[in-house]
Every structure is written in structure tokens, then in C-alpha cells.
Amino acid sequence: xLVNNVKISNLINKITPYYNSYALNKRDLQPFQSIEIxxxxxxxxxxxxxxxxxxxxALYRLIYGKSxxxxxxxxxxxxxxxxxxxxxxxxxxxxxxKDIQSQLHSLKSFTSFRECMPFFDNPKYMFKGKDRQDxxxxxxxxxxxxxxxxxxRKLQFKKIGIKNDRKQRxxxxxxxKQVFIDFYNYCYSLIKLKNFKEASKGxxxxxxxxxxxNTSALCKDGYKFYQxxxxxxxxxxxxxxxxxISYFVSKNTNKEVRRFRKIIxxxxxxxxxxxxxxxxxxxxxxxx
Amino acid sequence: xxxxxxxxxxxxxxxxxxxxDVNRIFxxxxxxxxxxxxxxxxxxxxxxxxxxxxxIKINGTKYQNGKVxxxxxxxxxxxxxxxxxxxxxxxKKAQPWTxxxxxxxxxxxxxxxxxxxxxxxxxxxxxxxxxxxxxDFNVDDVSDLHFDDLERVRFEQETGTKVCLSGFDKExxxxxxxxxxxxxxxxxxxxxxxxxxxSITFNNNGNITLCxxxxxxxxxxxxxxxxFKNLExxxxxxxxxxxxxxxxxxxxxxxxxxxxxxxxKPPVFIKSGRRIAAIKDVKSFRSKHRSDIWNHPxxxxxxxxxxxxxxxxxxxxxxxxxxxxxxxxxxxxxxxxILEFISDVNKQxxxxxxxxxxxxxxxxxxxxxxxxxxxxxTEYGGGNSTNLAGGGTGNKELVEGVGSKDRGDGTIENPGxxxxxxxxxxxxxxxxxxxxTDVPGxxxxxxxxxxxxxxxxxxxxxxxxxxxxxxxxxxIKTSFxxxxxxxxxxxxxxxxGTIEIYSQHPDFETRVDNKSRTGxxxxxxRLITYIAGEITVHYKDKLQTxxxxxxxxxxxxxxxxxxxxxxxxxxxxxxxxxxxDVSE
Numbered sequence: 013x014l015v016n017n018v019k020i021s022n023l024i025n026k027i028t029p030y031y032n033s034y035a036l037n038k039r040d041l042q043p044f045q046s047i048e049i050x051x052x053x054x055x056x057x058x059x060x061x062x063x064x065x066x067x068x069x070a071l072y073r074l075i076y077g078k079s080x081x082x083x084x085x086x087x088x089x090x091x092x093x094x095x096x097x098x099x100x101x102x103x104x105x106x107x108x109x110k111d112i113q114s115q116l117h118s119l120k121s122f123t124s125f126r127e128c129m130p131f132f133d134n135p136k137y138m139f140k141g142k143d144r145q146d147x148x149x150x151x152x153x154x155x156x157x158x159x160x161x162x163x164x165r166k167l168q169f170k171k172i173g174i175k176n177d178r179k180q181r182x183x184x185x186x187x188x189k190q191v192f193i194d195f196y197n198y199c200y201s202l203i204k205l206k207n208f209k210e211a212s213k214g215x216x217x218x219x220x221x222x223x224x225x226n227t228s229a230l231c232k233d234g235y236k237f238y239q240x241x242x243x244x245x246x247x248x249x250x251x252x253x254x255x256x257i258s259y260f261v262s263k264n265t266n267k268e269v270r271r272f273r274k275i276i277x278x279x280x281x282x283x284x285x286x287x288x289x290x291x292x293x294x295x296x297x298x299x300x
Numbered sequence: 301x302x303x304x305x306x307x308x309x310x311x312x313x314x315x316x317x318x319x320x321d322v323n324r325i326f327x328x329x330x331x332x333x334x335x336x337x338x339x340x341x342x343x344x345x346x347x348x349x350x351x352x353x354x355x356i357k358i359n360g361t362k363y364q365n366g367k368v369x370x371x372x373x374x375x376x377x378x379x380x381x382x383x384x385x386x387x388x389x390x391x392k393k394a395q396p397w398t399x400x401x402x403x404x405x406x407x408x409x410x411x412x413x414x415x416x417x418x419x420x421x422x423x424x425x426x427x428x429x430x431x432x433x434x435x436d437f438n439v440d441d442v443s444d445l446h447f448d449d450l451e452r453v454r455f456e457q458e459t460g461t462k463v464c465l466s467g468f469d470k471e472x473x474x475x476x477x478x479x480x481x482x483x484x485x486x487x488x489x490x491x492x493x494x495x496x497x498x499s500i501t502f503n504n505n506g507n508i509t510l511c512x513x514x515x516x517x518x519x520x521x522x523x524x525x526x527x528f529k530n531l532e533x534x535x536x537x538x539x540x541x542x543x544x545x546x547x548x549x550x551x552x553x554x555x556x557x558x559x560x561x562x563x564x565k566p567p568v569f570i571k572s573g574r575r576i577a578a579i580k581d582v583k584s585f586r587s588k589h590r591s592d593i594w595n596h597p598x599x600x601x602x603x604x605x606x607x608x609x610x611x612x613x614x615x616x617x618x619x620x621x622x623x624x625x626x627x628x629x630x631x632x633x634x635x636x637x638i639l640e641f642i643s644d645v646n647k648q649x650x651x652x653x654x655x656x657x658x659x660x661x662x663x664x665x666x667x668x669x670x671x672x673x674x675x676x677x678t679e680y681g682g683g684n685s686t687n688l689a690g691g692g693t694g695n696k697e698l699v700e701g702v703g704s705k706d707r708g709d710g711t712i713e714n715p716g717x718x719x720x721x722x723x724x725x726x727x728x729x730x731x732x733x734x735x736x737t738d739v740p741g742x743x744x745x746x747x748x749x750x751x752x753x754x755x756x757x758x759x760x761x762x763x764x765x766x767x768x769x770x771x772x773x774x775x776i777k778t779s780f781x782x783x784x785x786x787x788x789x790x791x792x793x794x795x796x797g798t799i800e801i802y803s804q805h806p807d808f809e810t811r812v813d814n815k816s817r818t819g820x821x822x823x824x825x826r827l828i829t830y831i832a833g834e835i836t837v838h839y840k841d842k843l844q845t846x847x848x849x850x851x852x853x854x855x856x857x858x859x860x861x862x863x864x865x866x867x868x869x870x871x872x873x874x875x876x877x878x879x880x881d882v883s884e
Contacts, residue, residue: 028849035848090849197758228782231795236783279796280757289779295644296779299651 020074023060024089027053027075030099031091043119047102048112050095054103057096072096098126105132118152124160125151130172137171182275188256189275195253196280199287208294216243217292219254224288226257230269231278231285237261309437309445312387316410322472323481325412327488328405329370329463330354330500331574334492336374336461347496356481357503363473366466373460377420380428384447406463410434414467419453420460427455478504482511487565490514491604492573514565516600521558522645524601526634527551531626543622551608551627555601555638557645560880562597569618570602571609577616579603584617585628589635596642603631647778649880650821654776654803656883657823657874664870665835666771668863672843675768676797772842773798774835781805792834799838801831812879821879828875832867836860 030053034046041049061068072093106112119125131139131147139147150163202211222240229235239261242254260269273281290296319325333354340348353373360366377383383406409416414434421427428450439445455462485500486493493500493513500511527550534540555567569576579585580594587594609618609627618624662677669675772794781802782790791808792801802808811830813822840860850856874882 024849025852028851032848032851035846090844193756197756200757200759203759225780225782228780231782232793234784235790236785236787277796279798282795282798282800283759286777286779293644295647296651299648299778 026056043122044113044116046122048109050099050102051106051109054099057100058103068100101133115148121157127164181271185272185275191252191256192276195249196284198249203287203300208297212291215291219243220288221292223257224285228285230281233266309439309442312407312437313410313434316407319408319411322412322475323484325408328408333372333374339375348498352498354500355503363468363470366468366473367464369462369464371462373457376422376459376461378422380420380430380450409465412472413465417464419455419462421455423459427453429453478502485511486514488575491570516556519558519561521556524555524641526553528630531630533622533625533629535622545626549606552604558598563600565600566595567601570604572607576611582617584620593638651778653879653882658774658776661774662771668866669770675770677769677771677773679767679769775800776803778803794838799835801834823874823877825875828868828871832864836864
């Protein structure tokens with residue numbers, strides 16, 4: 013269902029005081045108090061979800077924006093999708109607000125609870141009856157946060173087993189990463205020559221200027237890409253890098269380039285753009 | 301039988317009165333000595349085959365008894381009397397390698413003093429002395445002008461010449477300025493002084509100093525070199541006659557643009573090793589770039605014409621000939637390249653000066669960011685902490701990248717300890733204190749600058765600990781300005797942990813005061829406000845990411861503007877400064 017921007021803005025305005033009371037005071041709040049605030053915010057979100065008949069994750073994306081979705085959504089707020097999701101989950105875990113304090117009265121750190129959330133709400137791993145009470149006792153125990161976390165990790169390993177390090181898709185870009193690094197180091201070796209004539213020998217300046225601009229466009233969403241042809245006289249390294257850029261230029265969404273930025277830091281990308289540009293004119297070269 | 305001409309000898313002291321600078325008079329005699337040394341010059345090796353010593357000796361402190369001697373050990377004169385026998389007809393006129401034309405320079409003493417003694421010894425001959433007195437020329441007719449016979453004297457050297465000026469006019473004696481004369485010699489004979497085996501010394505009542513060639517290395521700068529071998533010019537409009545010149549010894553151009561020092565030596569034309577005049581002052585050279593090239597305060601150098609052109613009598617210009625036209629044509633053509641050279645240098649300097657400006661911005665932002673505990677600036681302690689890009693901290697390597705992350709909910713984590721069910725927040729990590737950042741488990745290349753083994757980037761050779769400091773890294777980029785998908789140019793952006801400000805953006809460029817003819821840029825108040833505004837946008841965005849969702853009310857905007865004003869206040873010292881002076 014399509015939800016208009018006004019409704020989203022109103023919703024953001026509604027949840028903002030909750031978010032801010034958490035974000036600005038989290039160091040002073042008791043862990044259960046943080047959870048209570050999140051519970052309240054989760055309630056507002058759930059109401060909206062029910063009323064507008066929207067999928068929760070679609071809503072989170074509308075509120076936070078920038079994401080790896082197939083469509084580009086500009087950032088609308090600073091309340092991350094994971095925070096929203098957590099609020100909704102907390103609201104579902106505790107039927108009434110007062111349960112939070114009564115069940116998590118001696119909770120030492122929010123992180124411990126957060127790590128245990130799958131055991132409270134995921135149908136696959138949910139603890140019931142005595143197991144649930146034991147888990148609550150553990151969270152309220154005198155153990156330090158670190159000790160608790162070690163125990164929870166063991167529990168996670170035993171009950172869930174899968175470790176999602178969020179990097180699976182990043183491995184898809186191993187080749188691209190290597191192409192980038194090789195080309196980066198090659199350009200650096202030209203800069204290191206400190207001799208523009210020598211460094212720019214055989215360089216197609218027009219082409220380098222274009223791939224410099226395209227490289228710069230990889231740094232951030234919303235930058236313009238320029239169409240280009242890889243010159244036939246290119247070296248293997250130039251050819252490969254040209255193909256890498258072509259790949260991103262040809263994509264309609266930023267999904268791939270965002271993943272690529274998780275492997276190659278944007279500062280490096282920006283730096284390569286600068287090095288490439290410097291190889292097209294002596295004054296820029298001499299200043300690098 | 302035609303009309304007989306009689307020229308009065310009085311004309312000689314009258315012409316001499318054109319020398320209104322006593323120091324210039326001494327240059328004439330030094331010039332004569334250098335002409336006399338030409339016989340010993342080995343062009344191939346740019347050296348004299350015997351040590352040539354020219355000494356300018358000043359004796360006495362008062363004009364009544366003061367004397368100035370110019371002594372050399374060059375060839376000497378075989379016919380000393382010829383000096384007075386052939387005024388206006390120098391032998392040297394037929395010698396293209398020497399400078400003399402009329403044999404008049406020897407009479408220049410008359411502008412400053414009463415007497416000139418010339419003592420000269422030619423090889424295997426006796427030394428003779430000739431005395432010339434200014435008052436002897438105060439007669440109507442050449443036939444009334446007589447000189448004493450040459451007097452045989454002793455001369456300390458095997459060959460050479462000594463001229464001695466005495467009986468100085470009071471004002472002229474007072475104007476003798478050794479330092480200025482030294483400077484003039486260094487500039488006037490700069491190419492001759494580069495030859496090996498030549499020394500020109502001053503002996504001022506026992507204080508001896510040596511003249512050196514003008515030292516182009518004494519200031520940092522950028523060189524421009526070129527030469528012309530084939531020249532062309534034409535004469536006549538309707539039926540132009542073409543002239544082509546193929547030179548054995550090319551005309552050489554050497555220019556140097558200082559980095560920031562203003563120089564009191566504009567580029568000059570040099571003929572036969574001697575300065576003719578500053579190029580900007582040569583009237584027959586009708587350049588459109590007298591001001592922005594030839595009178596550029598930071599540009600110096602010369603155009604060495606060898607012996608190709610003939611100067612006018614005043615030696616401040618060149619005779620209008622096909623040769624001079626050909627040289628000037630070639631210079632007009634190369635002026636565009638020189639302008640590009642100056643522009644390139646200015647661009648390079650801009651980049652360097654912007655590095656210095658970045659440091660000022662970093663400091664100012666750091667002060668404000670300390671209050672908000674915004675620590676996104678990376679610094680490296682100890683060791684070799686400069687990188688390829690060099691310059692200010694604004695350009696130092698960043699390492700956080702995909703390292704520690706702001707999870708959006710305020711917690712900070714590193715990917716090595718990533719938790720189940722967690723989503724990657726975008727953005728950078730932050731630390732409240734200046735702790736050394738170490739990101740365990742990070743092997744994606746970023747942040748590896750201190751870990752040589754894992755580091756795939758060949759430009760990261762940092763030593764020392766990486767530290768997070770308050771503020772951001774600020775980088776004023778002079779390359780190009782990225783374009784948004786909608787065609788708008790990007791003013792600035794936060795790339796990783798660096799705020800990049802694009803100086804090529806028209807909004808930036810129009811705020812740089814760039815009115816100076818030399819291309820020097822000045823920081824305007826408008827530019828300060830612009831930079832403060834741009835940085836504030838990224839700063840506040842980051843602050844909100846960390847500190848909470850802003851509530852959309854008037855306070856939000858007031859808060860934004862307040863930050864700009866505070867930042868502006870910290871930068872107010874830069875207002876009106878030349879960009880070049882920012883680093884000082």
C-alpha cells in the first residue's frame with residue numbers, strides 16, 4: 013500500500029520524542045527504562061502498521077530511507093530501521109508496559125536483553141514456561157554484563173547455531189575489490205614517480221578524466237555517472253578497472269555500489285578519483 | 301667640395317651628463333673589462349682559459365680625495381692613444397662577441413668626476429698611462445683639444461688595464477652605493493658571472509666582497525624554459541617580404557616564478573651577456589601581456605638573445621629590424637604558454653594554500669566539536685605521519701570507513717563482534733575520548749594503514765598510533781566538482797569521515813576574491829560564511845545521527861544558524877587574508 017509523505021512525516025513527528033528521550037538520555041536510563049521507551053514507540057508504529065496495512069519493513073524503510081532496496085529512498089529521519097524493528101518487537105514481547113519492569117527489574121545492560129530477543133519472540137527459538145523464567149532469572153542475576161554475554165552467546169550457538177555476520181553478499185565483490193586495489197596501487201605508483209611526463213605517458217587523458225568522475229560518483233549515492241568506452245589501447249589493468257566502472261554505471265539502482273562501498277572505503281574511492289584526475293594535468297599531479 | 305663639419309668637443313661631457321647614476325658609470329668600465337676578457341673565453345665549456353680578475357677599488361672617504369679604480373688582468377690595449385683618437389668609432393663594433401659600439405663608454409666618467417687615468421699593458425709591451433681631464437673638452441674646436449703624451453708607467457700585472465676616476469663631484473661621490481652597485485653587477489652581468497674563472501670583487505677601503513651571479517635558487521619557485529632556433533618575420537603589407545633566420549646559437553628563455561616572494565627583478569633581455577632592459581620596458585616589443593607576464597611581481601628571468609639583435613644607442617631598446625620582429629613574433633607566440641605556466645603554478649599553489657586553510661578549519665571545528673564530543677577526525681601520533689597528499693590534517697588518511705559503526709541506536713560496535721540479528725547502520729563510529737582506535741577483525745583493507753602485513757594499499761606507510769580527535773577531517777578539493785544525477789554540482793559532501801568541499805563549485809569560486817592581476821586569491825567574508833555553512837550542514841547531520849532525531853521546529857533552524865555564527869567567529873581572522881598568507 014502506498015503511504016503518502018505527509019502521513020510518514022506525521023508518524024516521524026510522533027515517534028521522535030520517544031526516540032530522543034532514549035537517544036539523548038540512554039546513559040542515564042536504567043536498561044528497563046530504555047526498553048519501556050522502546051515499547052511505547054513500538055506501540056505507535058504498530059498502530060500505524062495496522063491502520064495503514066503496511067508491511068513493517070516497508071514502513072521502517074519509509075521512515076529511515078537510505079537502504080539497499082531496489083528503489084532509492086532519500087533519508088527522512090535519523091531513526092534507523094533496526095531501532096524501529098526492535099521497538100515493534102519489544103512491544104509484541106510485552107503485552108503491557110508494567111511487565112517490563114516486573115520481568116526485567118534487575119537487568120544490567122540492554123545489550124544482554126537485545127541478544128536474547130530471539131528467545132522471546134522468534135517462534136522458532138522462543139523459550140516458554142520454565143525456560144523463559146530461567147532466561148529472565150539469568151538476565152536479572154548478579155552476573156556482570158560480560159559474563160552474561162558469554163553465556164548468551166553459548167546459548168545462541170546451541171539453540172540458533174547460525175552466525176549471520178552480514179557479510180555473505182560482500183564476498184560477491186572479492187574480484188572487484190582486487191581490481192580496485194590493483195588499479196589504485198598502479199595509479200599511486202604513477203603518482204610516486206613525481207614526473208608528470210613520465211607518469212602520463214600513454215595515458216588517454218580524456219578517458220582518465222571520465223573514469224575519474226565516475227570513480228568519484230561511486231563515493232556517494234546520487235552522483236552522476238558518465239557513459240564511456242574503454243579505449244582499445246588500454247592495458248589489462250585499465251581494461252579491468254574500466255569494466256568495473258562500466259558495471260556500476262550500467263546498474264539502475266545503488267544496491268551494488270553500496271555493497272562495494274562496504275568493501276572499499278569511500279575515502280579510498282575518492283582518493284583514486286583524485287589520483288586519476290591528477291594524471292590528466294600537470295598542475296594537479298604536481299600537488300599530489 | 302662640400303660643407304665642412306666641425307663638432308665641438310663640449311658635446312662629449314654634455315652627452316656624458318645623460319649618466320645620472322654614478323653606479324651606472326662604473327658598470328661601463330667593468331663592461332669594458334669584460335669585453336677585453338672575451339679573448340680568453342672558451343664558449344664550449346663556458347669558462348675563461350685563464351682566471352680573470354676584475355677589481356673595483358674605492359679609496360678615500362671624501363669626494364676631494366676619493367678615487368675609484370677598476371683594474372683587470374685582461375688583454376690590455378695595444379694602442380692606448382686610440383681611445384682619444386677615435387671617439388665614436390670603436391674597434392669593438394666589428395666584434396659581435398663584445399658589447400661596445402661607439403667607444404663612448406670610456407667618457408662616461410665626465411658625468412661624475414674631473415679626471416680619468418687609463419693605464420694599460422698589452423702582452424710583451426710596456427705599460428702606458430693616458431690622462432683625460434673633463435675641462436680639456438671645454439673648447440670650441442676639435443683642433444683645440446690636446447692630450448699629453450702617453451706616460452710610461454709600472455703595471456703590476458703581465459697584461460691588463462686600470463682606470464682610475466678621481467676628482468669626484470660632491471653629490472656623485474655621495475651617491476656611490478656599494479650594495480646597489482653589487483646588485484646591479486649581479487643583475488647586469490648575470491650570465492657572464494656564471495662563467496668559470498671570472499671573479500669581480502669590490503675593495504672598499506680594504507673591505508673585500510665578491511660579486512656573484514644573480515642566484516635564482518635563493519627562492520623557491522617554478523621554472524619555465526624554452527628556446528628558439530628558427531625565426532621568421534615579414535616586411536611590407538601588400539607584397540610582404542619574408543625573412544627566415546636559422547640560428548646556430550638559439551635564443552634561450554629562462555623564467556622563474558617564485559612561490560610567494562615578490563621579486564625586484566622583472567624578466568630582462570640579455571645581449572652578449574649583458575642586460576639590455578627589463579622586457580616590460582622595451583617599447584618596440586609591443587606585448588599585450590606587459591602587466592600579467594613581464595611585470596608579474598613574482599616572475600623573473602631573462603631572454604638571452606646572444607648576439608642576435610642590435611640595441612639602440614641608449615641600450616634600452618632594439619633597432620627595428622626584421623631580426624627584432626622575428627624575435628618578438630616568437631615571443632608573442634610563446635606568451636600563451638607562459639600564461640598557462642603561471643596559471644598552472646597558481647593552481648598548484650592554491651592547492652597548497654588550501655591545505656593550510658584546511659588546518660585552520662580543522663582547528664576551528666575541533667573547538668566546537670569538543671563540546672559535542674564529536675570525534676571523527678583522524679590524527680596519527682609520532683613516527684612518519686605524513687602521507688602522499690601531505691599538507692594539513694585535513695588530508696590525512698582516514699581509517700574508520702566500515703570499521704566501527706554507529707548503530708543508529710547509539711551503541712557502538714565493531715564488525716568483529718557483530719551480533720545476531722543486527723543490521724548494519726551506515727556511518728562512522730565515534731569515541732568520546734581520544735582513545736587509540738583499533739578495529740579488530742577488520743580485514744577489508746580499510747583501517748589497515750598501521751598494520752603493514754594486512755595492508756593492500758601501497759600509499760599507506762604510516763607509523764604511529766591513529767587517534768580520533770574532535771571534529772572532522774576537512775578537505776578542500778581543487779580537482780573537479782562532482783555532479784548530482786539531476787545535473788546540480790555538489791558543493792560539499794561527507795565522504796567517510798572527511799568533509800570534502802569542492803573549490804571548483806561556482807558558489808565557492810565567486811566567493812574567492814580573485815581580482816589581483818597576478819591571480820592571487822583572497823579570502824572574503826562571504827567565503828568564510830559559505831565554508832562555515834557547508835561544514836555546519838554535515839556536522840549537524842552527523843550530530844543528529846548520533847544524538848537523536850531533530851524535532852522540526854524553529855529551534856532546529858536557530859540551532860543551525862547559531863553554529864554557523866560560532867564557526868564564522870572562529871574563522872574571522874582569515875577575512876581579507878591572501879590565501880598564500882594563510883600558511884604563515
